[in-house]
Amino acid sequence: MMSQTEFESAIEQTLVAIEDALDECAWDIDYERNGAVLTLTLEDNGSQVILSRQSANRELWVAAKSGGYHLAFENPGWKCGTTGESLPTLLNRVLSEQQGEAVSLEISQQ
Structure with a gap:
């Protein structure tokens, strides 16, 4: 199991990678x-996807219209416990x- 310091580092690297990917993407x-908390807002319709760090259980949560997803860090990256998707695939x-x-x-996986 990863330490709290490793978790915080992995989360920070992931959120920066998502921000970098959004800066480079063709969508508004x-x-x-x-x-x-990282809030993504789709300008075409105003809908949001929210990513939040859950330090107590060392998870990354994604809230979307289709539901809430809890991801744990498993090498080589974040994986959803319910769908089995990697973070880039899920997002x-x-x-x-x-x-x-x-x-x-x-999105580069850490």
């Missing part, structure tokens, strides 16, 4: 970071569902 997706799926067209962010 705004983002705002407030402490441990691209929920963003595509909410955008109404395929969204593909290039």
Whole structure:
């Protein structure tokens, strides 16, 4: 099991990688970071996807219209306990569902 320090480092690297991917993407997706919460807003329809750090149980939570997802860090990256998807796969799926067209962010897995 990873230490709290390793968890915090992995989360920070992941959130920065998502912000970098959003800066480079072709879709109009705004983002705002407030402490441990990263809110993505799709400008076309105003819907949001929210990623939040859950330090107590060392998880990354993703809240989307289709539901809430809890991801744990398993080498080589974050994996959803319910769907088995990696974070990039999950994030691209929920963003595509909410955008109404395929969204593909290039997120580097830690």
